[in-house]
Amino acid sequence: MINVIIAGAAGRMGQRIGHMVKSHPRLNYAAAFEAPGSPYVGRDIGEVAFGEKNGVIIAAGLEPVIEKGDVIIDFTFHAATMSFARLAARHHTAMVIGTTGLGGEELAELAGLSANFPCVQAPNMSLCVNVLFKLVKKTAAILGDDYDIEIIEAHHNKKKDAPSGTAIKLGELAAEGVNRKLSEVGVFERHGIIGERRPEEIGISTIRAADIVGEHTVYFAGPGERLELTHRAHSRDHFAKGAVTAAAWLAGKANGMYTMFDVLGLQDL
Numbered sequence: 440m441i442n443v444i445i446a447g448a449a450g451r452m453g454q455r456i457g458h459m460v461k462s463h464p465r466l467n468y469a470a471a472f473e474a475p476g477s478p479y480v481g482r483d484i485g486e487v488a489f490g491e492k493n494g495v496i497i498a499a500g501l502e503p504v505i506e507k508g509d510v511i512i513d514f515t516f517h518a519a520t521m522s523f524a525r526l527a528a529r530h531h532t533a534m535v536i537g538t539t540g541l542g543g544e545e546l547a548e549l550a551g552l553s554a555n556f557p558c559v560q561a562p563n564m565s566l567c568v569n570v571l572f573k574l575v576k577k578t579a580a581i582l583g584d585d586y587d588i589e590i591i592e593a594h595h596n597k598k599k600d601a602p603s604g605t606a607i608k609l610g611e612l613a614a615e616g617v618n619r620k621l622s623e624v625g626v627f628e629r630h631g632i633i634g635e636r637r638p639e640e641i642g643i644s645t646i647r648a649a650d651i652v653g654e655h656t657v658y659f660a661g662p663g664e665r666l667e668l669t670h671r672a673h674s675r676d677h678f679a680k681g682a683v684t685a686a687a688w689l690a691g692k693a694n695g696m697y698t699m700f701d702v703l704g705l706q707d708l
Contacts, residue, residue, distance in 0.1 A: 442470075442508045445457055447474075447514060459682070459683040468493065510535060514537040517538055517541045524552050549696070558697065579614075593655075602643045624637075653671075
């Protein structure tokens with residue numbers, strides 16, 4: 440069995456991941472932790488997440504439990520994720536990271552740290568979203584410069600980062616498809632008298648409302664027609680399922696960075 444440690448175990452995503460770990464034939468829910476000071480510290484995660492005790496007590500931080508696990512699953516906050524990754528590197532403990540909001544410097548540091556442990560890092564763990572990633576790049580390459588590319592993403596009103604990591608990845612892949620760089624052509628805010636849209640722009644717009652789990656639409660708009668590629672999440676379970684699939688896949692892998700394309704066998708498509 441592969442022993443799993445879940446970061447932010449009492450949160451919404453942490454609990455759904457816990458359910459998926461519990462039902463996976465190759466995974467064992469070995470440890471759980473929350474930030475020091477959390478009211479959940481010291482409680483049984485089974486009681487919190489499943490309605491019955493399972494003997495796994497929520498720890499205050501990763502360090503007290505890191506020796507209990509083979510892989511850490513983390514969907515918390517970018518600054519916390521990096522502290523976990525540094526600790527994982529010292530202990531050579533694998534990680535599955537679905538945290539969004541990681542900046543360029545953080546991703547570069549994570550890549551360096553992964554020389555000491557195998558790590559799956561992706562802005563979205565969903566099978567369908569990863570298929571969407573592939574479709575967007577291929578569609579952009581096929582349609583070319585004659586089509587304007589715009590992305591709209593919507594999430595719940597508790598999400599801390601904007602735009603979503605998934606929207607940024609969609610923008611990066613669309614830009615690659617037409618030989619551009621999102622860092623040079625991305626437009627993340629429009630207000631006032633902005634003038635005509637530049638042909639090379641890739642716009643990303645954000646909606647935050649109520650309990651929307653996650654929606655992403657990529658528009659390819661050309662003369663007299665447009666193509667829309669949309670993914671809508673109905674629950675968090677597909678993210679959690681992808682994370683536990685990645686955790687099981689990581690067992691025995693060499694140190695280094697991997698993506699969900701590797702996990703799902705989409706790398707060469």
